[in-house]
Amino acid sequence: MYRRTLAAISAVGLVAAALVVSLATPASSGTFPGANAKIAFAAKADQQSNRNIYTVNPDGSELTRLSTSTVREQYPSWSADGSKIAFSVDNLGNPGSIGVMNADGSGRTIIYTDPADYIDEVSFSPDGSKIAFSTSGGPTVIGVVNADGTGRITIASGHSAPQWSPDGTKIGAIGSTGIVLMNADGSGATTIPSTTNAKSVCFSADGTRVTFSADVSGVSQIFAANIDGSGQVQISADPTVNAFGPCFSPDGTKIAYTQNGAVITANADGSGGYATLVAASSQSFNVSWAATPLAPSPTPDPSGPSAPKFTG
Numbered sequence: 001m002y003r004r005t006l007a008a009i010s011a012v013g014l015v016a017a018a019l020v021v022s023l024a025t026p027a028s029s030g031t032f033p034g035a036n037a038k039i040a041f042a043a044k045a046d047q048q049s050n051r052n053i054y055t056v057n058p059d060g061s062e063l064t065r066l067s068t069s070t071v072r073e074q075y076p077s078w079s080a081d082g083s084k085i086a087f088s089v090d091n092l093g094n095p096g097s098i099g100v101m102n103a104d105g106s107g108r109t110i111i112y113t114d115p116a117d118y119i120d121e122v123s124f125s126p127d128g129s130k131i132a133f134s135t136s137g138g139p140t141v142i143g144v145v146n147a148d149g150t151g152r153i154t155i156a157s158g159h160s161a162p163q164w165s166p167d168g169t170k171i172g173a174i175g176s177t178g179i180v181l182m183n184a185d186g187s188g189a190t191t192i193p194s195t196t197n198a199k200s201v202c203f204s205a206d207g208t209r210v211t212f213s214a215d216v217s218g219v220s221q222i223f224a225a226n227i228d229g230s231g232q233v234q235i236s237a238d239p240t241v242n243a244f245g246p247c248f249s250p251d252g253t254k255i256a257y258t259q260n261g262a263v264i265t266a267n268a269d270g271s272g273g274y275a276t277l278v279a280a281s282s283q284s285f286n287v288s289w290a291a292t293p294l295a296p297s298p299t300p301d302p303s304g305p306s307a308p309k310f311t312g
Helices: 003-013
Strands: 039-044 051-056 072-078 084-090 096-102 109-113 118-124 130-136 141-146 153-157 160-164 170-175 178-183 198-203 209-216 219-226 243-248 254-259 262-267 275-278 284-289
Touching: 039 072, 039 275, 051 275, 084 118, 096 118, 096 130, 130 160, 153 178, 160 198, 170 198, 178 198, 198 243, 209 243, 219 243, 219 254, 243 284, 254 284, 262 284
Parallel strands: 051 072, 072 118, 072 284, 118 160
Antiparallel strands: 039 051, 039 284, 072 084, 084 096, 096 109, 118 130, 130 141, 141 153, 160 170, 170 178, 198 209, 209 219, 243 254, 254 262, 262 275
């Protein structure tokens, strides 16, 4: 959905000699109470047209490149148990595909290739049995496939950017008048009020709130609201810089998004608390916050090798 917009932003403001995915020192708000989990995102590798999938802890540590493909991989989506990541694959031309890999980047498999169109956003169902996706390049539709790529069906036309609700009964998507909520089979579509110009949507873990990006005077900003559209607050702070693709933390206290190519977290109530996890030189897009808390990390051996540096 954002293919042309993101390409333009990258060309204008984010050119660098080489990709150096550097980490800013996290602000005190970068570590927060409640369940935390890894954040997956797509980033440009080596300043080329391809993008790969990375993960990072919510405090900015353990930045890891999961894929090294020469095609464009984007729109990562975690399975509910945190064991797998689904993503779309743009082969730099039709057709598009859906890939799935283990959380450590192993076992990368293309499970589905669309016969005609690009594939944009993908979303794992909460039970891990299905993946919803949207297409572009032809008629914009929302499709669903089984997690092994079989059984493709189309559930809606004219909508994009699907996201499953936490209980699996609904799919949120973007329609011509805002965020659309529909049953998992595409029936019963309704629009959330006060979400005009929305371009992406993500549910909180309890299903009571949504976060989304929407244009304000031609600049994409991040918002959060109750599921009925009430209680809307703006999350992003700079009215001159585009921000995209927000997603709630597992405990609902934080929202991650990308802004000018950086991965940012902020308080979900609109009170600020900004922390930069990955610097703008990464040209990052499309965050997804896992629902499964991180396992405790082992204490590193001071005499052992230094931590790796990911340079694309």
